[in-house]
Amino acid sequence: MTISEENYIKVIYHLAQVSPKGVSTNAIAGTLDTKASSVTDMLKKLADKNWVSYQKYQGVSLTESGLQKAKMIVRKHRLWEVFLVEKLGFAWDEVHEIAEELEHIQSEALISKLDDFLGFPTVDPHGDPIPNAKGEMVKEERIVLSEAPLHQAYRFIGVKDSSAGFLQYLDKQQIALGATIIIQEREDFDASLSVLINDKVLSLSQKIAENLFVKQG
Amino acid sequence: MTISEENYIKVIYHLAQVSPKGVSTNAIAGTLDTKASSVTDMLKKLADKNWVSYQKYQGVSLTESGLQKAKMIVRKHRLWEVFLVEKLGFAWDEVHEIAEELEHIQSEALISKLDDFLGFPTVDPHGDPIPNAKGEMVKEERIVLSEAPLHQAYRFIGVKDSSAGFLQYLDKQQIALGATIIIQEREDFDASLSVLINDKVLSLSQKIAENLFVKQG
DNA sequence: AAATAAATTTAGGCAAATCTAAAAATAGTT
């Protein structure tokens, strides 16, 4: 499998979370910053190799073997992210691009030993689940803060947007994974929230709140 | 710089250690397991980018900037090898191929943090020196055991051949880096050696002895 | 100094991954 094929498979996997019926050519092109015609070419190739099922004009979805491939790439990506943050001391907003390269290193033995070295982590630095060697992962029950009821204690367990900009904003506000959040008030006008985060009062715009995953307790 | 270009530059660097006047097209083709005509194509490209100086039929040598590039690739290769052995628990005969891929990961910050994490090692698991961020490395004074005088105490500090086969042979004989070696006798007939390694008697063929780097003391 | 052998380069081609421009299919809108 080439690096390019792997990148396509992974993008289709991620986009399929939102569009389970079929991922569009344009959506893939947008994510990979390439042209729709290039995507069409690649989809034919991926279909030939039986990693996606594809019918002209109808979008694609991963086959069982494509799904398995995708999960292994995601597994590698997230394990490397844990390594970069936990062992090398990178900040959580610095690791994505590097992991984007590291995820393509082939060796099975390497990933298995890395997993062991890291203590078999179940989530990456952004709160995303890490598939195990079989592709299984626990999908933690989680909701976005913007839709959570008031006056309940939540724990901040993941980000929806993991762009450097957003992560740096959270750093600046000292909002870190694991923080306790209680919504005190939701403004009718702009849906912004007044929250208590680790006992400090903060105001969060709707844009921010809908990118924070929380769970009860 | 593409992965292919990096592989060529690194091979030219290694071959130049043995042929400082100029590396031949065939030597490169042999090492990279590719055809001479492909090498010629690439040499033109590398010359255009000023990483090698190349004249038809006369072989190539690295330019100053090519040499610097080569050292950085070697640096990455050897640092990753240290990581794989010291942190992940790979054996010294298992790491070369994996490092062959890892050496192409781009991030400067990654290598700098990895170097720090590993405690700024100066040699890799095979005893080869690791260039620092500026490309400087200490070249330890060393000789091959096959040419060393009798009855002196040497320390085993590196291998000339670092193929898995040779390394596994050394493992089997329990000859590890750092071992003390004293030559007791050299056979006239086949130049084989009778040696004392960590106080155990062993017989080494010339083929073995000429692939062991040692230093006095 | 020829003749032969070996090394190297050139010529022409191929596959992967991309692009632009044009054509075709689908979706949305009067």
Next chain:
DNA sequence: AACTATTTTTAGATTTGCCTAAATTTATTT
């Protein structure tokens, strides 16, 4: 239902890295 806009695919090129076969240059023998 017909028209328009959007999405997607096709056609034709380009670049990179590689190949085979043939030509050329350099090295080695007679």
